[in-house]
Amino acid sequence: MMTRIFKRMFNAKGQRVNGSRRQPWLFLFVLLCPFVPLSLCVEKAQSGAASQNQFSIRWTPDPTDAGRVAVEVSGLSDAALKRLRQANWKPPQWQRLLSVYAGQGSDQSLPPMLGAYRVRSGSLRFEPQFPLEPGVAYRAVFRPDQLPGASGSKAAPITADFQLPPRNTTPTTVVSHIYPSASLLPENLLKFYVHFSAPMSRGRIYDHIHLRDEAGQEIELPFLEIDEELWDPAMTRLTLIIDPGRIKRGVLPLEEIGPALETGKSYTLVIARECRDGAGNPLKENYQKVFKVGPPDREPLDHTRWQIQSPKAGGRDALAVTFTKPMDHALARRVISVTNESGEIVEGKVELEDQERRWVFVPDSPWRRGQYKLVIQTTIEDLAGNNIGKPFEVDLFEGVQRRLASPTVKLSFEIL
Amino acid sequence: MWGLPRLNQKEKIMKRFALHLALMLVALGLFVQGASAKWTSDMKEGKAEFKSMGPLTFGPDGILFVADTKAAAIVAIATGDTKRATGANLLKVEGINQKIAALLGTTADQILIEDLAINPISQNAYLAVSRGRGPDAVPVLVRVKADSQMEVVSLDKVKFSRAELPDAPADAMVGQGNRQSNPRRESITDIGFLNGRLFVAGLANEEFASTLRAVPFPFKNVAKGTSVEIYHGAHGQFETRAPVRTFATFKIGKEDHLLAAYTCTPLVQFPVSELTPGAKIKGKTIAELGNRNRPLDMIVYQMEGKTYLLMANSSRGVMKISTDQIDKAESITARVADKQGLPYETIASWTGVDHLDRLDSKHVVVLRRVEGGSLNLEALPLP
Numbered sequence: 087m088m089t090r091i092f093k094r095m096f097n098a099k100g101q102r103v104n105g106s107r108r109q110p111w112l113f114l115f116v117l118l119c120p121f122v123p124l125s126l127c128v129e130k131a132q133s134g135a136a137s138q139n140q141f142s143i144r145w146t147p148d149p150t151d152a153g154r155v156a157v158e159v160s161g162l163s164d165a166a167l168k169r170l171r172q173a174n175w176k177p178p179q180w181q182r183l184l185s186v187y188a189g190q191g192s193d194q195s196l197p198p199m200l201g202a203y204r205v206r207s208g209s210l211r212f213e214p215q216f217p218l219e220p221g222v223a224y225r226a227v228f229r230p231d232q233l234p235g236a237s238g239s240k241a242a243p244i245t246a247d248f249q250l251p252p253r254n255t256t257p258t259t260v261v262s263h264i265y266p267s268a269s270l271l272p273e274n275l276l277k278f279y280v281h282f283s284a285p286m287s288r289g290r291i292y293d294h295i296h297l298r299d300e301a302g303q304e305i306e307l308p309f310l311e312i313d314e315e316l317w318d319p320a321m322t323r324l325t326l327i328i329d330p331g332r333i334k335r336g337v338l339p340l341e342e343i344g345p346a347l348e349t350g351k352s353y354t355l356v357i358a359r360e361c362r363d364g365a366g367n368p369l370k371e372n373y374q375k376v377f378k379v380g381p382p383d384r385e386p387l388d389h390t391r392w393q394i395q396s397p398k399a400g401g402r403d404a405l406a407v408t409f410t411k412p413m414d415h416a417l418a419r420r421v422i423s424v425t426n427e428s429g430e431i432v433e434g435k436v437e438l439e440d441q442e443r444r445w446v447f448v449p450d451s452p453w454r455r456g457q458y459k460l461v462i463q464t465t466i467e468d469l470a471g472n473n474i475g476k477p478f479e480v481d482l483f484e485g486v487q488r489r490l491a492s493p494t495v496k497l498s499f500e501i502l
Numbered sequence: 503m504w505g506l507p508r509l510n511q512k513e514k515i516m517k518r519f520a521l522h523l524a525l526m527l528v529a530l531g532l533f534v535q536g537a538s539a540k541w542t543s544d545m546k547e548g549k550a551e552f553k554s555m556g557p558l559t560f561g562p563d564g565i566l567f568v569a570d571t572k573a574a575a576i577v578a579i580a581t582g583d584t585k586r587a588t589g590a591n592l593l594k595v596e597g598i599n600q601k602i603a604a605l606l607g608t609t610a611d612q613i614l615i616e617d618l619a620i621n622p623i624s625q626n627a628y629l630a631v632s633r634g635r636g637p638d639a640v641p642v643l644v645r646v647k648a649d650s651q652m653e654v655v656s657l658d659k660v661k662f663s664r665a666e667l668p669d670a671p672a673d674a675m676v677g678q679g680n681r682q683s684n685p686r687r688e689s690i691t692d693i694g695f696l697n698g699r700l701f702v703a704g705l706a707n708e709e710f711a712s713t714l715r716a717v718p719f720p721f722k723n724v725a726k727g728t729s730v731e732i733y734h735g736a737h738g739q740f741e742t743r744a745p746v747r748t749f750a751t752f753k754i755g756k757e758d759h760l761l762a763a764y765t766c767t768p769l770v771q772f773p774v775s776e777l778t779p780g781a782k783i784k785g786k787t788i789a790e791l792g793n794r795n796r797p798l799d800m801i802v803y804q805m806e807g808k809t810y811l812l813m814a815n816s817s818r819g820v821m822k823i824s825t826d827q828i829d830k831a832e833s834i835t836a837r838v839a840d841k842q843g844l845p846y847e848t849i850a851s852w853t854g855v856d857h858l859d860r861l862d863s864k865h866v867v868v869l870r871r872v873e874g875g876s877l878n879l880e881a882l883p884l885p
Contacts, residue, residue: 187604216640219607277710285637288614312705420685
């Protein structure tokens with residue numbers, strides 16, 4: 087039949103014959119011929135063979151990655167697989183045939199999961215784009231009536247459920263420490279660092295952190311709430327910045343609702359167990375830090391008054407620096423380093439002791455005789471955010487000019 | 503006899519017109535291509551890697567800037583999404599957090615939508631999404647098309663360029679061998695594009711400082727990007743280094759300005775021309791928007807010949823701020839009992855708006871939290 091149509095449309099040299107112009111449907115039919123008759127055939131074959139029992143769905147975990155689980159539909163005829171291979175479908179068409187729903191049960195009003203569809207020898211395979219989550223119920227649905235050419239087929243969809251074992255829900259994570267360690271803090275305290283024993287989850291953390299006064303009354307909005315939340319990369323440390331508007335003199339929020347902390351009063355910082363860890367579990371218990379508030383500290387740091395205790399050469403005894411007041415834990419650990427006579431950085435371990443008043447450095451290799459330097463970035467802060475040579479709160483016009491131009495200051499010491 | 507039929511004068515004119523039109527279109531095409539190449543010639547094609555996705559903003563020619571806070575970098579992606587919108591549909595997706603969670607094979611409580619940006623050409627919405635909330639969260643870029651259909655934007659093979667933030671903390675500490683990783687991180691609170699420069703507002707989780715960087719785009723010489731410190735004269739003459747939460751670009755007279763909303767409520771303006779490397783800028787506080795409030799997102803729009811700011815914030819609905827007097831506004835330096843400066847009205851019915859971006863001259867797209875914790879993405883008429 088195809089040959090006859092071609093002969094009616096084209097002459098022996100392959101040129102179009104005149105009459106064919108009047109029969110565009112013939113041309114269209116020829117173009118579609120390879121597909122249309124096949125589709126018609128498929129419909130017949132599939133509707134006869136696509137009984138529900140013919141197909142089966144299998145969830146196939148990847149042995150090397152627990153979260154990687156694929157869905158395989160077997161029982162498709164070679165012809166059906168070939169047609170699928172040639173179908174050149176877009177995602178919505180594939181999803182009508184085979185889809186995986188996350189956590190929806192039989193509702194399925196939400197879209198199916200994204201993933202890649204592959205036609206393999208003997209099966210159709212769906213590989214989810216993202217790993218499956220522990221404890222979430224997944225349902226794969228295969229609809230045989232959506233196979234190419236199966237329109238009119240009454241084959242019912244078949245389903246297969248899958249669930250990875252839920253995560254351990256026993257709370258194990260705790261608050262391991264809160265800095266500053268001291269129990270007497272200045273009225274203009276700028277930050278708390280909350281350290282957790284395991285990685286935490288992000289989102290709405292401020293709902294579970296409370297600052298209460300002596301009467302147990304909640305202090306309203308004491309912290310700068312940053313949507314992103316100020317976590318370290320490992321998500322085991324959260325920085326809480328006290329809203330500068332609740333510290334600074336003359337700034338509007340302070341005028342209206344008063345300072346967050348007031349001299350002479352006691353407060354409790356509560357990290358509620360509702361904070362979620364990385365596995366989604368609550369903390370093992372609430373954590374409380376009780377502290378008393380002293381006068382504000384508006385003095386810039388003076389590094390020249392720090393006391394250095396130098397160890398002896400030949401050993402790995404600690405180098406100790408005693409500050410004049412407690413320092414910001416994170417910055418004191420990070421922005422002070424030791425250099426030798428050649429200006430090279432000496433590797434070693436840093437600890438802060440005595441409620442962040444003392445910086446202790448143990449070198450990886452024994453000390454050698456010679457001149458050393460303590461290199462301190464001027465961005466180091468005390469508990470109130472005062473820097474070296476610059477208090478946190480300065481007069482607007484003077485303060486900007488008065489800033490130290492140098493990013494570091496140095497203190498010399500000798501190892502004998 | 504088989505030659506072309508003779509054309510009458512009208513047909514000749516028509517043909518000539520068609521030829522000229524075709525030539526003009528070709529020339530326009532080449533021009534547009536040239537203009538587009540200006541922005542993308544330095545880009546490479548391949549897989550754009552992300553550790554996280556935070557604030558988003560569109561630049562020219564469908565180029566999307568994505569802030570990667572974890573990597574301390576900004577990535578410019580040529581989305582290729584440059585087909586002009588027909589304007590036939592208005593975006594509306596109810597329960598978008600649940601729908602995205604379903605697409606990504608997880609539950610809605612494991613989805614965080616970090617930011618929203620509308621492609622001004624196609625009017626498709628782009629969402630920076632975090633799949634998961636912990637340290638292993640996977641960033642995903644989701645596109646909501648004008649017909650409200652959603653898809654994940656594949657970044658496996660795209661044209662992109664990348665700018666590492668100047669002075670960004672290294673992942674590992676140098677010189678202190680015991681420290682496995684550097685806990686310092688700089689959150690990027692907002693980004694904005696203006697006249698070939700990308701402005702990046704940031705806040706560190708250790709030292710307390712407000713930084714605003716200007717990174718030239720296309721990304722060249724990024725290592726020398728501009729970093730400025732902005733001070734605003736808060737009441738009582740004390741400087742504030744508080745971080746910029748969100749900002750918008752704005753013309754006052756003929757000069758471009760940035761309007762920055764701080765976490766402790768003031769709205770501060772400063773001229774873009776002052777943003778030079780190492781500069782210390784004194785901004786002008788032009789409005790106090792009340793306390794117990796956090797600004798979340800801000801756009802500028804025009805209506806009936808006037809310019810307004812629209813600001814989403816944590817506790818007062820969306821604020822519509824008139825800019826009529828902005829060029830004459832005096833800096834607020836004295837203590838005020840209540841709100842002061844530019845007048846504003848609160849669109850009280852727009853509750854729960856976390857993010858917003860302009861869709862067209864008449865509409866804004868908002869991401870709003872509704873009862874039950876569900877999030878809706880919807881286009882609303884500009885107030």
